[in-house]
Amino acid sequence: MHTNDLHSHAEPFMDRGRMVGGFSRLGHLIKTIRGNTPNTVVVDAGDMFQGTPLFTHYHGDVEVSLLNKIGYDMYTIGNHEFDDGAENLGLQLKKAKFDVLCSNIDTKSQPELDSVVKPYKIKEIAGKKVAFVGVMTPELERLSLSLGGVKIKNLDKDWIEPVREVVAKLKAEGITRIVAITHCGVDFDQQLAAGVPDLDVIVGGHSHTRLDKPIYVSHPDGSETIIVQTGSYGRTLGRLDVAIKDNGELDTAQTKYRLINITDKIVEDPEIKAYVEKKIEPLLSLRQTIVSQAEGDFDNRWAMMPWDSALGDLVTDALCQAGKEYGATICLHNRGGMRGRIEKGPITLEKVQEILPFDNRMSFATITGKALLSALEHSVSGPAGGRFLDVHGLKLGYDPTMKRGSRLVFAMAENKDGKYSPVDPLKDYKVAINNYTFHDGEGYDFKDAKKIVDSADRVAIPFRKYLENHPVVKPQTPSRIVPITDGVLSANRKDEVLAKVKNTVPGSKVQLLAGTDRGATSYGNGI
Structure with missing residues (x-):
């Protein structure tokens, strides 16, 4: 047995x-x-x-x-x-x-x-x-x-x-x-x-x-x-x-x-x-303390979810909010750093600690677009699992059928006006990342980061504060990370105006992208 x-x-x-x-x-x-x-x-x-x-x-x-x-x-x-x-x-x-x-x-x-x-x-x-x-x-x-x-x-x-x-x-x-x-x-x-x-x-x-x-x-x-x-x-x-x-x-x-x-x-x-x-017995107070209510289930199926998870969206939203005072507009969080799932109903302090059980802190830093793209490529370089990044402030697509190192099809960062534009390798981006990932965990490399601020609080603390400030939370339909195969986004045939995009999440929005090279040069409204 x-x-x-x-x-x-x-x-x-x-x-x-x-x-x-x-x-x-x-x-x-x-x-x-x-x-x-x-x-x-x-x-x-x-x-x-x-x-x-x-x-x-x-x-x-x-x-x-x-x-x-x-x-x-x-x-x-x-x-x-x-x-x-x-x-x-x-x-x-x-x-x-x-x-x-x-x-x-x-x-x-x-x-x-x-x-x-x-x-x-x-x-x-x-x-x-x-x-x-x-x-x-x-x-x-x-x-x-x-x-x-x-x-x-x-x-x-x-x-x-x-x-x-x-x-x-x-x-x-x-x-x-x-x-x-x-x-x-x-x-x-x-x-x-x-x-x-x-x-x-x-x-x-x-x-x-x-x-x-x-x-x-x-x-x-x-x-x-x-x-x-x-x-x-x-x-x-x-x-x-x-x-x-x-x-x-x-x-x-x-x-x-x-x-x-x-x-x-x-x-x-x-x-x-x-x-x-x-x-x-000494831990019962955690179970009795309710910090928010979930309108639905927040799932996190690790290897079974090659797109963003509802739980990952919630966690990265919360941790990016904690980084606003440092100017963070993007959050990256490795999926292995989140455990379990949130079921519909009361969210207790015990559940908060189950979701983020590790003794990780937040690191806030400025990184180049080149480093950001490298991290996103590393995230999708294998099957979805502990290394896979859930994100806030980004939308990206990748082709899991391509060889490792060449899977990222496009990556778009949110602008101040709420619209998205391609990640610029030469531009600086302010990010919030847990210190496990930031300091080489899962093979990530942010050694060239600047203006680094390390938080003293465990990641569960800003997550708890976010939930306390949001009495009701609702799971989002995955739309930040999309695996793309057999579609125009990976082929980019310049004469093609209609293409099928397979293997997307049911209910996903279609995003319009323009460009003749691998990747995208502009971002249009979702339809």
């Missing part, structure tokens, strides 16, 4: 009109299945920290205690485990009764952490030895700014090589059944499977991908690697019943997999429920 990206969601929560998740129900289900099923192993694929006020208040102690109480066997570290610093992570994981696995990070700079991390664990199951190997995303050093010297091994050459070496060592010891527990995301998991064919199963995390069916990666010798992942926040529990042939090989045809939805139909474990309720 497996979970991933629990992100401190210890309590059941409302998700699109349904009550889901909760460690008390998850714990009851795991204990019940384990009691009825011999040879069961329970693992988590990282990012148990960060995402609700529980982590902000207890710094990870609650999450580790809950995994202990449920009876997890193994876990691999996620990038958000470093959010409160590597030293804190070491102190919290010292309390773990489960094995902490990661084969491709160098933790020598952090003695406490180094003392608990193992590259692998060998476990005897049904009379056969099975090895479990932990793996971290090769993007760790780009994603976390508080590693305290922890780094990815061999990153400058081949990030897979340290894993390959561990697997070769295990094979030399006669262990032929090997499972990787990874916090890499499905794309890197597929790279890993192709690069290390001896992995039978990859239990993944990081990309928050709900895989209702496994991904199978085939190898030249006819074998396959199975990749599974549950999504996020404890909405589901993954169950993989692995079948082994008489010759010891993995029988993928007979191996069964399913996701079990954690709903209010599942009984709650009374001990875990009581523990969570006790830990929540």
